[in-house]
Amino acid sequence: MTDTPTGGDVRLAGISKTYGSFTAVHPLDLTVPEGSFFALLGASGCGKTTTLRMIAGLEEPTTGAVLLGDRDVTDLPPHKRPVNTVFQSYALFPHLDVHENVAFGLRRRGVKSVKRQVDEMLDLVQLGDKARHRPHQLSGGQQQRVAVARALINHPRVLLLDEPLGALDLKLRRQMQLELKRIQTEVGITFVHVTHDQEEAMTMADTVAVMNAGRVEQLGPPAALYDNPRTTFVANFLGTSNLVEGRVTSAGAEVAVTAGGAALTLPADRCAAPARAGGALLVGVRPEKIALTHADDAATVPAGRNRLTGRIADTSFIGVSTQYTVDGPAGTGLQVYEQNIERDPRLVPGAEVVLHWNPAHTFGLDAAQDAE
Numbered sequence: 214m215t216d217t218p219t220g221g222d223v224r225l226a227g228i229s230k231t232y233g234s235f236t237a238v239h240p241l242d243l244t245v246p247e248g249s250f251f252a253l254l255g256a257s258g259c260g261k262t263t264t265l266r267m268i269a270g271l272e273e274p275t276t277g278a279v280l281l282g283d284r285d286v287t288d289l290p291p292h293k294r295p296v297n298t299v300f301q302s303y304a305l306f307p308h309l310d311v312h313e314n315v316a317f318g319l320r321r322r323g324v325k326s327v328k329r330q331v332d333e334m335l336d337l338v339q340l341g342d343k344a345r346h347r348p349h350q351l352s353g354g355q356q357q358r359v360a361v362a363r364a365l366i367n368h369p370r371v372l373l374l375d376e377p378l379g380a381l382d383l384k385l386r387r388q389m390q391l392e393l394k395r396i397q398t399e400v401g402i403t404f405v406h407v408t409h410d411q412e413e414a415m416t417m418a419d420t421v422a423v424m425n426a427g428r429v430e431q432l433g434p435p436a437a438l439y440d441n442p443r444t445t446f447v448a449n450f451l452g453t454s455n456l457v458e459g460r461v462t463s464a465g466a467e468v469a470v471t472a473g474g475a476a477l478t479l480p481a482d483r484c485a486a487p488a489r490a491g492g493a494l495l496v497g498v499r500p501e502k503i504a505l506t507h508a509d510d511a512a513t514v515p516a517g518r519n520r521l522t523g524r525i526a527d528t529s530f531i532g533v534s535t536q537y538t539v540d541g542p543a544g545t546g547l548q549v550y551e552q553n554i555e556r557d558p559r560l561v562p563g564a565e566v567v568l569h570w571n572p573a574h575t576f577g578l579d580a581a582q583d584a585e
């Protein structure tokens with residue numbers, strides 16, 4: 214840990230990593246704002262851990278620079294950077310109790326009286342009553358919190374978390390997501406969190422960078438990525454997209470498309486690339502944005518909504534909602550999630566239905582990019 218505090222944003226300026234002829238991370242420019250909770254999200258092998266390790270100094274970039282505030286730290290070894298990492302494996306010392314595990318970094322730096330700082334950290338992670346326990350006497354979630362306290366006691370400017378919840382069962386994972394979010398808000402330092410779990414990234418982070426094959430495909434607040442994905446990868450990685458192939462009939466502030474035999478519209482700024490008349494466009498909408506109306510009541514669907522017709526193939530009741538699979542136009546299996554407020558008993562397999570939604574919830578993706 215450096216003695217010179219360096220605040221400010223984390224900036225990656227053209228960093229890349231190649232192993233022989235394989236490019237794990239293509240030249241990447243991104244800024245992690247100071248004090249934010251930032252998630253690198255992607256499937257296994259997409260380069261997120263390599264990116265994190267380059268920030269930590271555990272991996273040397275092939276090109277580019279890592280900056281913390283105005284300071285270029287690219288050539289600094291890990292322990293000289295104001296950065297700490299929490300790994301999935303926790304890496305706690307089994308022979309030391311919780312207090313001594315947390316005190317470790319301070320003792321190594323020759324700090325004599327550590328008790329007050331350790332107690333503060335244990336309170337922060339709500340383990341004040343476990344100070345004299347050994348790691349094997351703790352649950353997985355508690356061990357993870359010790360690892361976080363141990364990393365935070367050094368007052369890093371940036372905390373890097375590499376799949377820190379990967380070893381926990383689902384329920385504990387959900388609890389720890391909220392817990393880590395609380396801790397981050399309380400200490401106010403920058404967290405960069407690596408995960409392959411889109412729900413986790415969306416729950417915790419202010420900003421999510423979705424990575425695919427060594428590149429960031431899209432970056433933004435979780436709701437913006439979910440509501441307005443710009444690539445088919447992002448659309449499908451974050452949820453169900455209901456993509457239907459269409460052709461643009463007119464392009465202005467509002468784009469008109471023929472898709473699945475229907476005339477649909479969407480705002481131009483919800484198209485990933487500028488739409489042009491005659492061009493192909495993949496049109497998508499999230500399942501919970503769609504309403505289902507039995508075909509007999511089609512006349513009750515308000516004007517101005519986008520609509521497609523189909524036949525219910527399957528339904529599954531899951532308490533808060535019912536999920537419908539609808540055989541839509543051109544063989545599409547469209548997914549619709551309806552909250553069980555007033556369920557129409559006629560919406561059963563075989564029923565003819567109208568699917569309709571607000572055009573503003575439609576997104577348009579580049580059909581050519583999908584074919585690459």
Ligand code: ATP
Pocket residue numbers: 232235237255256257258259260261262263264409
């Ligand atoms: P995971 O979630 O599985 O950890 P990841 O997205 O974090 O995946 P990375 O660990 O960053 O992926 O790896 C990106 C790619 O680089 C992978 O294809 C991996 O096999 C490759 N890679 C990583 N380290 C090395 C290395 N030392 N030598 C060669 N290839 C490597």
